[in-house]
Amino acid sequence: MSTTTTPSTPTATGAVAGTIASTRAELLRLRRWPAVWITIGAWMALTTLFGYLFNYLSYKTGDTSFSNEGETSQKMLAELLPGYIPHVFIQGMPMFGGALMMLLGAIVAGNSYGWGTWKTVLTQGPARRSVFAGSLAALSVFVVATVLATVVWCFGLSLFVVVTESQTLVWPSWVDLAESTGVGILVMEMFALIGYLLGTLTRSPALSVGLGLVWVLVVENLLRGVGELLGPVEAFTKLLPGTGAGSLVGSIVGAGGPDPTPGVLDALSGGQAIIVVVAYLVLTPVLTGWLVTRRDVA
């Protein structure tokens, strides 16, 4: 077959210019999209509630909740102070933060099929690869900004505790903070890219979000439960994104204990976990890019 009607192979200069143009365009439309801010806001709210507010109320009232059961009053207070930020702001990422970033990636890719905006964008000039790269770049900007905003927000909350509880301000180790920030970005970006892949595969925001959330919140946990009984399933679960993300975060904040944080695991070592996460960070855009450049746009 002769197919001279094909998506282009742009020159290097054209590809770079097209990618920059696409990134600027995508940043503009994401910045104005309420759904993006609602998703990010939901994550900040969860971090506030489970990282600080509930623990602070427990500390003040002497009651306990599922998130701090068995802890002493002094330990609860310590976890609310700045020195503990490198642990607090990433511990919700393997499950809740990841799920929300997956949702974000899924709606960024999937809604554009539902609205027919991909066809409009793909007739504007930049090659498909440039449009795709720009879209991922803009999504990544929001993911990184979300992680950095979480760190800043947690600082604000912990400083509030320092002041109200008349505690001495002790800053966290900058190395620990940088390490946690890096891990947070890797984990959140991985889930966002998986969501983007699902949105592209299904060409639908609803289906991709539904599948992604069920997988992250239910199926992976069930598989890990089955894996405790069946060796081959256990080996398989070690390759799953939730396992990689949970173990990577677990390597920093610690996992196990009587009341582990949901999603934080010790199934893999830190080194193994980072390999799994990076593998997803590389493979998902490659697969998505292949789909975007090969498939027809209806």
Add this chain to the structure above:
Amino acid sequence: MPPRPDPPKVEGMNLDEDPVVRTHDLTKRYGDRLAADRVSMTVRRGEVYGFLGPNGAGKTTTLRMILGLIRPTSGSAQVLGRPAGTAEVTERIGALIEGPGFYPYLSGRDNLRVMTRYRGLAESVADEVLGRVDLADRGGDRFKSYSLGMKQRLGVAAALMGDPDVIVLDEPTNGLDPAGMQDMRRLIVELARGGQTVLLSSHLLDEVQEICDRVGVINDGVLLNESTVKELRGAASLLVRGEPVERALAVAMGVAGDDAVHLDGERLMVDLGPDRAPELVRRLVAAEVSVLEVRSVERTLEEVFFEMTRGDHAGGQQRYDGHDEKVEAVR
């Protein structure tokens, strides 16, 4: 129509001679169904090309292949001398394909601003094109609050950005009120006068007849004909009513020839141009035929289209009641 301006310069292409769009045996198959079947069409520089066909005929599929949105099963398409779908081609095309696709939460203006960024244009271009489609006053409203006609106009505005060499408009008057349709037709004619090539898909035959230079008729994925509107409609003929009919028939056959006269009830259809009407009337009067009616009739594009796609659909009395008829002589 005023003379066309000098053609735009496109590297490696003589726009005076090379067609702007050329497809060769362009085919798209979905399972057992052929959406486009070896479509070979040619769009020339500066013309308004009407792509005509009923719903589901394969118009949009063909246009999507020309824009590089879908891959052909076989065949090829070239736009501006290059393979369709390449970045250097798409940046020179403006398109509205199968309804406008925009971000519902953004205003019309912001939607266009996003597209200017994709095209690498100044964002002020968004306001310019909003004015051209009479949306300047509503540019700040969210796209989701627009009526169907406003959405359609925004889609056309996006297609106009950057003064592209080729503008592909798929059913651009969908959802427009009569005044909006008239404005849209005027805009398309202006674009062609400005030297831009317009590839217009439509199932509104009056619209195509009114504004298109050439037409491609497609049905069931097959391009049935490609020619000028005038060629497609053919020559005018004369409608004659006279009594007695038998004598009128004999006289008409004597003037136009035996095969050039067709009896339709009490009326004769004579394959003669309006310039032969006086001669025919003189002969009829000389033969003592009472001439009740003589007028020139032209087939509308609609009649031609139905003949091509479904056979003689319009037939009978309605067949010659097109709006292009010109009364040449009465009684």
